[in-house]
Amino acid sequence: MKKDLLSISDLTREDIYLILDTAEAMREVGERPIKKVPTLRGKTIVNLFYEPSTRTRTSFEIAEKRLSADTLNIAVATSSVLKGETLVDTALNIEAMAPDMIVLRHASSGAGHLLSRICKSRIINAGDGMHEHPTQALLDAFTIREHKKRLDGLKVAIVGDLLHSRVLRSNALLLTTLGADVWVSGPATLVPIGIERLGVRATTSVDVAIDGADVVMMLRIQHERMQGAFFPSVREYFQTFGMTRERLARAKADVIIMHPGPMNRGVEIASDVADGPYSVILEQVANGVAVRMAVLYLLAGEPEEALN
Amino acid sequence: MSVLMDADRIGRTLTRIAHEILERNRGVDELALVGIRTRGVPFAKRLARAIRDINGHEVPTGSLDITLYRDDLMRHAVGPQPVIRRTEIPFSIDDRRILLVDDVLYTGRTIRAALDALIDFGRPKAIQLVVLVDRGHRELPIKADYVGKNVPTSLSQSVQVHLTETDGRDEVEIRES
Secondary structure, eight states, X not given: OOSOBOOGGGSOHHHHHHHHHHHHHHHHHTTSSSOOOSTTTTOEEEEEESSOOSHHHHHHHHHHHHTTOEEEEXXXXXXXXGGTOOHHHHHHHHHHTOOSEEEEEESSTTHHHHHHHHOSSXXXXXEETTTBOHHHHHHHHHHHHHHHSOXXXXXXXXXXXXXXXXXHHHHHHHHHHTTOEEEEEOOGGGSOTTGGGGTOEEESOHHHHHTTOSEEEEOOOOGGGOOSOOSSOHHHHHHHHXXXXXXXXXXXXXXEEEOOSOOOBTTTBOHHHHTSTXXXXXXXXXXXXXXXXXXXXXXXXXXXXXXX | OEEEEOHHHHHHHHHHHHHHHHHHOXXXXXXXXXXXXXXXXXXXXXXXXXXXXXXXXXXXXEEEOOGGGOTTTXXXXXXXXXXXXXXXXXXXXXXXXXXXXXXXXXXXXXXXHHHHHHHTTOOOSEEEEXXXXXXXXXXXXOOOSEEEEEXXXXXXXXXXXXXXXXXXXXXXXXXXO
C-alpha cells in the first residue's frame, strides 16, 4: 500500500481484497465483550473535518479507539480556521505536533493531495469535495461482497446526483477494478461529461439502469453543492429518479439497496424502500467501522519481524 | 535438513498429550481448546478428536489470531503489515480451563500475545499451554504444560511443522536457515 489513501486509484486489486479480508477480521473485534485491541497503541491520529459529518467522523473515531490509537478531533467550527488560517498552515501546525495520521474531510477536491505533499503524516481522505471518498467505496464493496459473496460480474446501478458525488467516483473506480458491471443514471444536468471514462455505462433512464441489477446504490441530492437549477422540483425528481417499490421490481429479486447517507427521504428514496427488507443501509454504517479499522491498520504499515 | 517427527510419531504424540490432558483435568466439562493461527488450529482440532476418541466427550474448540497483539508490529517502517485472519471463539471462556495450543514454542512472544488476547474475551479459570515442539530460547518467562517433543536447537536453525490440513503432509523438520 502507498503512504496515503487519497483515491481508490492508489489501490491495486490485491490491496482492495487485502483491505476487505482484513476488515472481516476487524469486525470480530467489535463483537467481543472488550471491543478494543492494542494494535495502534501510541499512535496519534488527527481527524480534521472541514465539512459537517456524523457518520464518517464517528466511524473513524470508533475505529481508531478500537485499535487503541490516541485520537483528536478538529472541527472547523471551533478552530483557528475561523480566524482565517489556511488549510496548509493548519496542516503544518498539526504536523509540528507529530501525529502519525491525519484523516481529512474537506469541501475542495484534491485537499488530501495537497496535504500529502507537505505532510509526513499519513493522510486518509475522508471525502474531498466532488472528488473521492475511498473508505465509503470500500465499505460499500465489503457490504456487497457479504451479501453476494463476490463482486465480479455483478450489475450495480448507481442512481442520483452523479455530478457532485465523490461516493460515485470512488465506487465506480473500485467496482470496475473488481470486475462489476456498473450502470449510472441521473438527470442529464447531473451527469458529468466524460463519465464513461470511469468505466461505467450511463443512461438517463433509471429503469434501464436498474433492470436486472444485483445492487442499487442511491446517491444523495446534495443541495449544499447545488448553485444552479438542475431539475425543476424535488417532487419531479422523485417521480423520475426516486427509488420506489414499484420501480425496484425491475431489479433482481434479491437486490440490495444501498445509500451512503444522509438520506433525503421522499427525494431520492421512498421511506418504505429505505426501511424495507432489501435495504442494507444500516449494515453499511456498521461495516464502516471494520473497514476503517482495516485501512488504519494497513496504513500504519510496518514490520515483518518474525515472532515465532 | 532433518526430520524430527514423522506422521506416525506426530499421531502417537497427539494421543499421548490427549491422555495427559485428561489425567491433569478432572471434569472435562470445563475444558475448551483454543488453537493459535495458523498451525495451532488444526492441532487443537485433532486434540479435540483424540479426546473424543478416548472418552466420547466433545471439547469446544476455537481459533485465535494474535496479530493485533504482537509486540513487534509498529517497530520499523518497512514492509507490509502482517495479514490478519479471523479469531473464532464460539463459546464463553469465563470460568473454563482453556488449553491454548500452538505448534512451536520458541521465544514465548506469541504466547504472551495470545494470553493478552484471551483475557480480552473473559476470565478463564485457568489457561494451560500445549505445544507440539519446544525448541527453547525463551525471551519471556513462559513454560508449556504439555510438550510433544523437546528439541535443543541453535538460533541459526528453524523448526518447521507441517500438518496435512495446512501443508499436505504431517512432518516436523529442522533446518539450517
